[in-house]
Amino acid sequence: MTIVRFRETRKSIIEILSNREMEVLLRLAKGESRKSISEQLGISVLTYDEHRKNIKQKLRLRTQADWASAIVLFRNSGSITVNKEIDK
Secondary structure, three states: OOOOOOOOOHHHHHHHOOHHHHHHHHHHHOOOOHHHHHHHHOOOHHHHHHHHHHHHHHOOOOOHHHHHHHHHHHHOOOOOOOOOOOOO
């Protein structure tokens, strides 16, 4: 999937992903490493891997180009507040 074919917008991605998945995606967009992301979020690298897998499934990312397309949408996003309402 290329940027031209990438159908998700920033808004729809924010709606699709959980808060934690968005935090992982935003940090990936900043170029942070797997280890750095897991340390900063206070999670294990295995939990990071699980979040990344969930992002991949939810956004239907199959290739590295797909990942790049998703990340480009957030690369220069500045600060995005990830605070969706959580149903109790």
